[in-house]
Amino acid sequence: MDYFPEGVVDPATIADCSDVSYNYGNYRDYFDGVLEYEDGRFHIYLNTHGAFEPSIPRMRFTFAHELGHYFIDEHRNALKKGKSLHTSFYKLQRKNIVELEADFFASCLLMPEVRFKELATSKKFDFSLVELLKNSFQTSISATLFRMIELDTYPFMVVVSEANRIKYHWRTEDFPYKYFVEHGTGKLPVLTAAGDFFNHGEEYADTEEVEVSGWFNSYKDDYRGITLYEKCIYQTSLGRVISILWQ
Template structure:
């Protein structure tokens, strides 16, 4: 099952590329500023209210690139969502395959929406680039050295680097320092998932209509509205996953939910106890 992981070699390639740009233009301990990198690369940008048609869009005009960022009057370039959007659009320019496609006169202009559920590989690559750019590998590894994974650590890193929880989790998964899965469910159905390559389970035990398992924290929320706010709960492997070996039964997992009620969705973070 993918929905929608990249292969490990491509993840590593994108991570290294993002780290080079972060370290070259925003060396530690400076916070990575996408706007600074854009200026150094000669890319212009603007912030405006595009009525939700897109979060970000990069336009090629005869070899000159401009990035449009969707934001309201109260937004600024230091807001976590806008920082991720900016990094995503920079990824479309910096990743060679993406830039070469943009340079083709037949390539249509299209905007990006940062929901992490795109089935388009270039969008997933740009998402990963943004996470790796804002959370450079060497800096994150220093922060995580000899520290046991828990959700409080995710929250700490998110605040330190001024990025969203989902972007931070995407980065943790790519780093692979701890087996981890992120499952997004919307209106009670599986929407997408990401997992580190060493996570022991991959196939979600979904219902006939792609419903998520009921005996999980996310399942309880969609069933009766139960919320475990700021709490990590214990579940078992068979609650979430299709198991192929009897020895995998009763393996204990932690589940921590991020509730995004305005979008009718929940992101479940899963890791082994």
């Protein structure tokens, strides 16, 4: 269901209409958000620690995530029975199935499939399209990219690097490259824009054109002379680079 067919989804309005109370407060680093059930009512606590405002994408996603715990029957019923759900923290990759389900709910809620795919396929893929989607749905870069991968809107890959190593990576099913140059070691390939950051402190403001063979290996295909685009998002305070790769 698309709760806001003409505009940006507002989790607070959905909570109000569902008789779920909520408040924002500074809870230090105990959690980003948590849904509790007490005295027959549900309440969402949202953490503003770090000067987060209710309107920023990360806070909106946390709110939608907690609504997921409410609307997913198994989660809501568990709370009613006195069981405690996993407290929620913002993470690029989770393993807890309860948190994964709430993340997926939040993604679907904030970025409704029909509207998202219509806009995502309205122009040729480049980073400006990611920014257009991010701004249109008021979601973070990472949440927007994950939704694009879920819906397989265009062949591309996302690589998250920390400490000169590949921490995570995701790809659409039709992205043609799979095995990294340092496959099996976890090392970030040197001849890449992300590699330039960790090895030389270089940050590129624009999208770079790089050799496919700088990123990927193949035992049967010759990648010499084939290029792809790499756009780096630098999260220097976290020592992290997010690379978006496409052709």
